[in-house]
Amino acid sequence: MPAPNIPQIRLYREWLRETCGLSFDSYDALWRWSVTELDAFWQSIWDYARIQSPTPHTAVLAESRMPGARWFPGAQVNYAREVLRHVDAAHAAGMPAIVSDNELGQVREMSWPKMRRQVASVALTLKSLGVKRGDRVAAYMPNVPETMVAFLACSSIGAIWSVCAPDMGTAAVADRFSQIEPKVLIAVDGVHYGGKPLDRSAVLQELRAQLPSVRKLLLVKSPHAAGAVPHDTDWTQAIGRDDDEVAAFEPEWLPFDHPIWIVYSSGTTGLPKPIVHGQGGIILTMHACGLHNDVGASYGTNNFGERYHWYSSTGWVMWNSQLSGMAFGATICIYDGNPAGSKEKPDWGVLWRFVARHEVTFFGAGAAYFTNCMKAGLVAKECGDLSRVRALGSTGSPLPEEVQRWGSKQILDAGSKEVWWCNISGGTDFCGAFVGGNRDLPEVPGQMQCRELGHAVEAWNEQGQPVIGEVGELVCTKAIPSMPLYFWGDEGNARYLSSYFDTYPGVWRHGDWIRIGEDGGCIIYGRSDATINRQGLRMGTSEIYSAVEGLPEVLDSMVVDLEYLGRESYMPLFVVLRPGVALDDAMRAKINNAIKTSLSPRFVPNDIFQVAEIPRTLSGKKQELPIKKLLLGQPIEKVVNREAMANPGSLDWFVAFAARRAEAASA
Secondary structure, eight states: OOOOSSOHHHHHHHHIIIIIOOOOSSHHHHHHHHHHSHHHHHHHHHHHTTOOOSSOOSOSEEEOOTTTOEESTTOEEOHHHHHHTTHHHHHHTTOOSEEEEETTOOOEEEOHHHHHHHHHHHHHHHHHTTOOTTOEEEEEOOSSHHHHHHHHHHHHHTOEEEEEOTTSOHHHHHHHHHHHOOSEEEEESEEEETTEEEEOHHHHHHHHHHOTTOOEEEEEOOTTOSSOOOOSEEHHHHTOOOSHHHHTOOOOOEETTSEEEEEEEOOSSSSOEEEEEEHHHHHHHHHHHHHHHTOSSOTTTTOOOOEEEEOOOTTSTHHHHHHHGGGGTOEEEEEESOTTBOSSSBOTTHHHHHHHHTTOSEEEEEHHHHHHHHHTTOOGGGGOOOTTOOEEEEESSOOOHHHHHHHHHHHHHTTOSOOEEEEOEEETTTTEEEEEOOTTSOOOTTSBOEEOTTOOEEEEOTTSOEESSSEEEEEEOSOOTTSOSEETTOGGGHHHHHHHSSSSTTSEEEEEEEEEOTTSOEEEEEESSSOEEETTEEEOHHHHHHHHTTSTTEEEEEEOOOOBTTOOOOOEEEEEEOTTOOOOHHHHHHHHHHHHHHTOGGGOOSEEEEOSOOOBBTTOOBOHHHHHHHHTTOOHHHHOOGGGBSOGGGHHHHHHHHHHHHHHHHO
């Protein structure tokens, strides 16, 4: 059955006209209404998406402030209900809930009724393991159907979900999970990635030792584990129930602001930030973003047939986006493995063949992925029949204009009749998109088409004034439902406030550079702070320092990510070594391996340089942002005050290094 031809956002506009008597002569007028009349807009999303509650809400936005906005008090919801309400209709239409594939070519399809039964069985199993509403359940799981089922089971009983990908190092996982004190750990004992089986049994033993709050382990067994892992129950047992209690199971009604999950976003100092989102806020913003992503069955038409794939690991917020496809009645197509083949045998056609094989209609990935495909000379039509693809999605970093043009030609040459790019930019921080797509608007390669409905996004100059046609700080001036409830364990909201509201009190500063054009189109130019963003995954520089400076040979270090103004990410690492230690190939390999082991191969630097000193402020802070600005071409006198530095002489090396880079770039 074909995917819907009428854009979702057009259906919504028609509904507004017919149901609410609201008509807008342009998207800009619609957007301005949505950010001016917040109560009316978000109530319309509630009604249009047919969100149900056994109790009425007493207001839409009861307290309009940031942070601390109170949305839909009195309402009760559950994310799992949003997904499971499609079971009967989607199954009757002949569509599976999940199609999964992996590096070994093992294809599985899960029907909607089977998914519903497994969710109920796992939910009841978690209850039997002592999980109650508000308890944290941590998952160390890859991008497989079991992870989707486990999350829905947690949501259905009001447990708070948190997941890390098995490609993350033990220290990085422990740094995240130890903060939230999970009661139960759901974990896989092995994965197959990059062409190799990877045993994770020893990692699980380490995690158990570092997470004393974990009382029970629910183990997902794999053929890739070398050793046996002591556990309390396994996945086969957890999904094995098929009794009257399973048949009668219904997700619990939860308060609108009940926590749904904890995700992690890193700043430049301290441990990763454990960000808590609410059930209702995620549901509501998910439906608003769904209009822009144009994913799923048309509301009210039962026009099922979308096959939605956005490549992601479970450690990236796009996994949450992939999951949300089911809430729109779409079949989600997930791939567990390396999208580039293996180190020994690079293959950028992996996902394209997956998309062709499973007749995917919406194919999303990180911008860096599409760029690498172009550079590798990939020819999409050699990967199979891609005639079903109607949309390509991109996020994680700016998508260059030439890459978008290349991708469009590849899909059209491979059989698609037309293709629309859904370029989005948002963040783990609020699990949504500030700017994105609109299939009813013209496309300009290299741009996002619009600011999303309900999101009061502006570009602010250095004076804190909104600007059009100029690069400025991306800010959001009004609350949105999916902004964090709080950070777990954040006394007095101190980290929350310093993360988003320290520059402009009461206004969300996201940490990206943005230009908003006269036509409403938007371009994101990369990070405006010192957070590392590699292929859409953010990592605090402090986590890299912990890995690097844990080596006895390294006295000090500093890393910057030079992703800005559409340039590719270039991440140099500067190290101060102990006297007598040289930065030779062996030392470089040791540093890179420390980062791979503790964090992820994604955060291995492009280059490593030995320096005498790391520039620091009088209070001892590393001068990451000034050095980043210097290396991006700004004069040293405009980016740093030498008098506010503890070691101003350290800047000389970096000034010379910046000059050499500029000279090489102009040659």
